[in-house]
Amino acid sequence: MIDFGYGLTPSATLKIEKVDNPLFAELHRLEPDVTKCIACGSCTASCSAGVFTEMSLRRVILSLQRGREKETLPMLQHCMLCGKCQLVCPRGINTRHLILSIGKVYKMEDKAL
Amino acid sequence: MSQNIVVIGGGPAGIEASRRLRDLGYTPILIEKEPVLGGHLARWDRLFPDGVEARKVLEPMLADLDGIKYFTDTEVSSINRLKDTWVVKLSNGLSAQVRAVLLTTGFDLFKAEKKEEYGYGIYERVITNADLEDWFKSGAAPQFDDVKVIGFVHCVGSRDEKAGNRQCSKVCCVTAVKQACEIKERFPEATVYCFYMDLRMFGRKYEDLYLKAQKECGIRFVRGRVSEVSEDIDGHLFVKAEDTLFGKPLKIKMDMLVLMAGMAPAASTAELARMVNVLPGEDGFFLPHSLIDSPCTCAREGIFYAGTATGPKTIPETLSEAASAALAIDRYLKSPQK
Numbered sequence: 001m002i003d004f005g006y007g008l009t010p011s012a013t014l015k016i017e018k019v020d021n022p023l024f025a026e027l028h029r030l031e032p033d034v035t036k037c038i039a040c041g042s043c044t045a046s047c048s049a050g051v052f053t054e055m056s057l058r059r060v061i062l063s064l065q066r067g068r069e070k071e072t073l074p075m076l077q078h079c080m081l082c083g084k085c086q087l088v089c090p091r092g093i094n095t096r097h098l099i100l101s102i103g104k105v106y107k108m109e110d111k112a113l
Numbered sequence: 114m115s116q117n118i119v120v121i122g123g124g125p126a127g128i129e130a131s132r133r134l135r136d137l138g139y140t141p142i143l144i145e146k147e148p149v150l151g152g153h154l155a156r157w158d159r160l161f162p163d164g165v166e167a168r169k170v171l172e173p174m175l176a177d178l179d180g181i182k183y184f185t186d187t188e189v190s191s192i193n194r195l196k197d198t199w200v201v202k203l204s205n206g207l208s209a210q211v212r213a214v215l216l217t218t219g220f221d222l223f224k225a226e227k228k229e230e231y232g233y234g235i236y237e238r239v240i241t242n243a244d245l246e247d248w249f250k251s252g253a254a255p256q257f258d259d260v261k262v263i264g265f266v267h268c269v270g271s272r273d274e275k276a277g278n279r280q281c282s283k284v285c286c287v288t289a290v291k292q293a294c295e296i297k298e299r300f301p302e303a304t305v306y307c308f309y310m311d312l313r314m315f316g317r318k319y320e321d322l323y324l325k326a327q328k329e330c331g332i333r334f335v336r337g338r339v340s341e342v343s344e345d346i347d348g349h350l351f352v353k354a355e356d357t358l359f360g361k362p363l364k365i366k367m368d369m370l371v372l373m374a375g376m377a378p379a380a381s382t383a384e385l386a387r388m389v390n391v392l393p394g395e396d397g398f399f400l401p402h403s404l405i406d407s408p409c410t411c412a413r414e415g416i417f418y419a420g421t422a423t424g425p426k427t428i429p430e431t432l433s434e435a436a437s438a439a440l441a442i443d444r445y446l447k448s449p450q451k
Contacts, residue, residue, distance in 0.1 A: 038272060040310040040338035041355030041362075050355075050362045059360060088230060088340040090273040 019067035023105055027064065030101040036091040037061050043085035043095060053078040057085050057095060060102065069106050076108065115140045118442060119201045120215045121189055121385070124152020125428055126420025126435045127217035128174045133439030134215075135180040139446075142209055143183035146381075150175060150185065152219055158249035160428060161284075161291040162318040170428065192388040197450060199389075199415055213415050213442045216385060216399060217435070220376040220421040223270030223278060230341045231266065231372055238350055239342060239370045241269075242285065245292055260300050260368045264352055265289045266339045267309040271375030280396050282375030283425040286313045289373045290326045296371075297330040306333045306365070308354050316427065335363075342370060376425040389416050398424045409438040410445075417442055 003011050028034055041058050049055040055078040063071045076099065085095040102108065116139050120127045123145030131141035149155060157167040188204040192214065202208040225233040225241045233239045238257055240248075267289055271282040286309065293305050307326075312334070314320045326332040337354040344350055350367045378397030386393045391413050394400040399422045402410045409417050419438035420431040 036274070038310060039357055040268075041336075041357040042338045042340040044355035044357075045337065045340035045353045045362050047362065056355070056360065056362075058355065058357060090268070090275060090338065092274040 014066060016066060019065075021064075021067055023069065024064055024067075027101055027105045030105065031094070031098045033091070033093045034061060034064075034098055036093055038091060040090060042088040042090060046084045046088045048082050048084060049078040049080060055079055057099070061098075064102070064106075072102070072106070073108060076102065116446065117142055117209055117211045118213045118215065119144065119199070119209055119211050120217060121201075122152070122217035122219055122420075122422070123147070123150040123183065123185065124217060124219045124420065124431075125154050125171070125174070126219065126422070126431045126438075127152075127215070128178075129432045129435035130215055130217060130419050130439050131181045131183070132174070132177060133436050134442065137439060137443050139443075141181050142211075143181055144187050144189060144203060145183065145185045146188045148186050150183065153222065154428065156243065156246060156250070158246045159291070159295070161287045162316065162322045164291065164295075189385065189388070192385070194390075197415070211415075212446055213417060214389070215417045215419060215438055215442060216389075216422050217418075217420045217438075218379045218381050218385060218399075218422045220398075220425065221379050223276070223282075223374040223377045225269050225372045225374045227276055228269055228273075228372075231269065231339065231370070232342045232344065232350075233372055236342065236344045236350060236370075237348055238344075238368060239372065241372045241374045242288055242292060243374065245296070245371055249295060257369055261303050262365070262367045263293075263296055263300065263303050263305045263369045263371070264339070264350075264365075264367045265293055265305070265307045265371045265373060267307065267312075267373050268338060269372040269374050270377065271373075272310065278375060278377055278396075280376075280398075280425065281313065283313065283315075284427055285373040285375055287316065287319045287322065289371075290314075290319075290323050290332070292371065293332045294322070294326050294330045297332065303368075304333065305330070306335055306367075308335050308337055308339045308352075310336070310338050337363075376421060379422065382422065389413055391416065396424070398422065407441075408434060409441045415445070417445075 043057040044050050055075045060072045118139050118141050120131050120141050120143045131143045134141045151171050154171050190202040193200045198210050199214045200210050270276045270278050314323050337357045339354045341353050353364050355362045399418050401408045401423050417438050419435045
C-alpha cells in the first residue's frame with residue numbers, strides 16, 4: 001500500500017524491500033549458523049523464560065532478518081542463557097553464542113545481556 | 114546361456130529391477146540379508162495416498178520371480194574388480210563373476226531412541242510410525258487404555274543435524290497424515306494432533322489427503338516441532354512445542370505419541386561403497402553420476418543404483434527407478450566393450 005504520509009498511524013505493513021541489513025551480515029559473520037534456523041520453534045517450546053515472557057529465539061532471528069531489531073530487545077532481555085534451546089535445536093545452532101553475538105552486534109550489552 | 118547380473122538388496126527396488134532384467138533376457142542373482150524379500154514394504158500395512166494395502170503391491174511381485182536366482186539370509190562378503198568384471202563373494206560361500214552389479218540396498222529407518230528427548234524406548238506410550246504399521250497389520254489392539262489425545266511428531270531424525278541426518282525424508286509428512294486418518298478411524302472420539310515443521314505434500318493426491326485429514330477426520334495441525342516429552346506418574350505424556358504460527362509455546366497432555374522416524378542411509382552403505390571404491394555423498398547415501406539425468410549410474414563402470422540407496426524416495430519412484438536401472442544396465446552390457 002502506498003503511504004501518502006497523511007495517516008494518523010504509521011503503516012503496519014512489513015517493508016521487506018527496505019531491509020538492508022549490514023548488522024545482520026555482521027551477525028552472520030560472527031555466527032554463521034544463524035541462517036541454519038528452520039523456525040521449528042523447539043527453542044521457544046523449551047525456553048525457561050518463554051512461558052512467562054515474550055522471549056522467543058525463533059522470533060528474534062526472524063525479526064533480525066526482517067530488519068525489526070527494535071522488537072528483539074524486549075524479548076532478549078528475559079533470556080537467562082540457561083541453554084535449553086541449544087539442547088533441543090535440531091540444527092545444532094550454538095544458541096548461547098548466537099544470543100551473545102546479537103548483543104554484541106546490536107549493541108545490547110549495557111541494556112540486556 | 115544368459116548373462117548373470119548381481120542385484121544386492123531384495124526390497125521393492127531389487128525385486129522390480131530383477132524382474133525387468135529377466136524380461137530383458139538376463140539372469141539376475143538377487144541377494145537379501147533378511148530371511149524374506151520385500152524390505153520395509155513387507156512390514157507396512159497400507160500405502161499413501163489411497164490406502165492401498167502394501168501386500169497388494171508386494172504379493173504380485175513375489176509371485177513373479179521365475180528366472181531370478183535369489184538368496185535370502187545372505188550377505189555380500191566381498192566385491193572385487195577383475196578385468197572388466199566384478200567378482201561378488203557371498204556369505205553362503207557362493208560367488209559370481211558379472212559385468213554389472215546393481216545396488217538396491219535401500220535405507221534404514223532412523224532409530225527413534227536416538228532422540229532421547231522424545232523418550233522412545235523409555236516411555237511406554239511413545240511409539241514409532243513402523244510400530245503403528247505393525248499394529249495395523251497384525252490387528253492387535255493397543256495396550257493403552259483411555260486413548261483420547263494422540264500426537265504425531267513429524268521429522269524425527271530428519272532435517273536434524275544433531276542426529277546426522279540433514280536431509281528431508283520426504284515420505285513421512287504424507288505417511289503421518291495417512292496414519293492420523295487411520296488412527297482416527299480406530300479412535301473416533303480421540304483428538305489427533307500433527308506437529309510439523311513444514312508439510313511437504315509434493316505428490317499427486319497428497320494435498321487432497323491433507324485436506325481430507327482436516328475436513329473429514331478433524332486432525333489438528335500445529336506448525337511447530339516437539340521439543341521434549343515427559344511422563345507423569347500414570348504414564349501419560351506431556352508434550353512441549355511452540356505453535357510457531359501463533360507464536361506461543363504450548364504444553365499438552367497426551368495418551369499416545371507417534372514418532373515419524375525418517376530415512377537414514379543403510380548401515381551397509383559405507384562398507385559396500387568401500388568394496389566397490391566409490392565415495393558416498395556427504396549425507397551417507399550413494400551418490401549417482403547425476404541426480405538429474407543419470408540417477409542409476411556412478412563413476413565406477415558396471416556399478417548401478419536404484420531406489421532409496423541414493424536417497425529418500427516413494428514406492429512408485431523406487432519402482433520406476435528400478436525399471437530405468439534395468440535399461441541402463443542393458444545399454445551398458447550391449448555397448449561395445451573397450
